[in-house]
Amino acid sequence: MRINPADGQLTLVQTFAAYTNPPRMRVALHPSGRFMYVLMGGEPGRDFWTGAIMTLAVDAQTGQLTKVGVTDDMGFNSQAFALHPSGRFLYVNNSGHYNTSSISPKVWGSVTTMVIDPVSGLPSRLLPDFDNPHLGAYCASVDPTGTYLYADATLTGNAGATMRQFRIDATTGRLTWVRDLGERLQCPRYRESG
Numbered sequence: 001m002r003i004n005p006a007d008g009q010l011t012l013v014q015t016f017a018a019y020t021n022p023p024r025m026r027v028a029l030h031p032s033g034r035f036m037y038v039l040m041g042g043e044p045g046r047d048f049w050t051g052a053i054m055t056l057a058v059d060a061q062t063g064q065l066t067k068v069g070v071t072d073d074m075g076f077n078s079q080a081f082a083l084h085p086s087g088r089f090l091y092v093n094n095s096g097h098y099n100t101s102s103i104s105p106k107v108w109g110s111v112t113t114m115v116i117d118p119v120s121g122l123p124s125r126l127l128p129d130f131d132n133p134h135l136g137a138y139c140a141s142v143d144p145t146g147t148y149l150y151a152d153a154t155l156t157g158n159a160g161a162t163m164r165q166f167r168i169d170a171t172t173g174r175l176t177w178v179r180d181l182g183e184r185l186q187c188p189r190y191r192e193s194g
Contacts, residue, residue: 026081040078074129091151139163150187
């Protein structure tokens with residue numbers, strides 16, 4: 001959609017068919033405006049699909065989208081994701097994740113860190129994932145300074161989801177758990193302008 005700045009009218013530029021399966025999709029625009037990311041994941045508690053992120057290039061003049069590629073090397077039932085304000089990292093909150101044992105998944109829930117290629121815009125997985133026990137991962141949010149990631153998790157004995165705070169390494173994007181903030185908290189949302 002194109003927005004007319006004079007009167008706010010919307011004009012359709014293009015429709016873009018992503019996937020019909022899995023049913024959950026989330027969309028985010030890269031801070032540079034050059035790429036758009038579509039997170040595709042399953043329904044919590046029902047489906048067991050591998051999550052995937054489709055990367056689309058955005059034409060600055062026309063707004064047209066061109067598919068760059070799909071990254072599917074991440075957890076199962078990917079529910080929420082957040083872009084780092086630098087545009088260098090992307091974080092995905094999953095209801096399940098891969099492991100090397102014969103029982104899969106061994107841990108229900110993980111946060112996957114993705115490093116974004118500055119030229120192609122394609123994200124690639126930075127191992128290992130951070131175990132984040134959860135049967136329905138609905139929140140992933142990075143604060144405007146890029147210092148903290150907030151992601152929800154279901155911890156043993158809790159009646160509801162617990163909001164967790166992670167510190168983000170500014171150089172590598174790796175996460176370090178800081179604290180559990182409390183149960184049933186809303187996912188922090190920030191305006192794109194700060």
